[in-house]
Amino acid sequence: GSRAKVVSEFEKKYAALMGAKRCLATTNGTNALLTALHVLGVGIGDEVLVGPYTFIATIDVIFLCGALPIMIDTDRETFQVNPDKMEEKITENTKAILPVHILGLPANMDKINAIAKKHNLLVVEDACQAWLAEWRGKKCGTLGDLGCFSFQNSKNLPCGEGGAILGDDDEIMDKCYSYHNFGRPYGETMLTLSGYVRLGTKCRMAEYQAAILLAQMKRLEKQTQTRNENAKYLTSRIKDIPGIIPHKLYDGVTQA
Secondary structure (H helix, E strand, O other): OOOOHHHHHHHHHHHHHHOOOEEEEEOOHHHHHHHHHHHOOOOOOOEEEEOOOOOHHHHHHHHHOOOEEEEOOEOOOOOOEOHHHOHHHOOOOEEEEEOEOHHHOOOOHHHHHHHHHHHOOEEEEEOOOOOOOEEOOEEOOOOOOEEEEEOOOOOOOOOOOOEEEEEOOHHHHHHHHHHHEOOOOOOOOOOOOOOOOOOOOEOEOOHHHHHHHHHHHHHHHHHHHHHHHHHHHHHHHHOOOOOOOOOOOOOOEEEO
């Protein structure tokens, strides 16, 4: 199979880096999101609250599950989905919230999780641009039911094409594994003719992608620090230019 020692090593190290119990490597961030929504039961007739300021894949995966994306206005100061606009859009069909930490800037997860708890909604984080971003000292992608990441070539942690799902619930993560591997039980890697436990597809990460990511991870924290220093400097230089308004960070952001 395409999964063996290197993919497993990456999953363990990425989970440890991000502070999650489990990690599942996938072919890309889009399939990570699709797997997460599918496994959590998002389907036909459901509605998912999501911000419009994102890459199209965030919206695609909702449609691919048979659900309807419900657009929530953007907070113009932070560029994030505005949680103060969410509750007015909740209906009896609302199933989940899909916040996007766009540009690596964390969304307001205190308010989003409070709304989700109040209305019994799932939270799947689109952290495809937020590898080491933090909300109150906890990594983005570990703040909801599941968190999804991308390692596509334009990303800060690239391997050409790749993705991952983070989660702390073993039962849910086992289901994610099964779905991403043709419906086979968790841990099954070899070709078998029986033992398929659910509907599934193929979105396994290959060994060479994981090998690239293990090398890239060694540089990620230093590169993130440099990017934050550069961003702080650029913001200080452009904030007084008429017509340019730099983004703001929420008080809960401890790293972007």
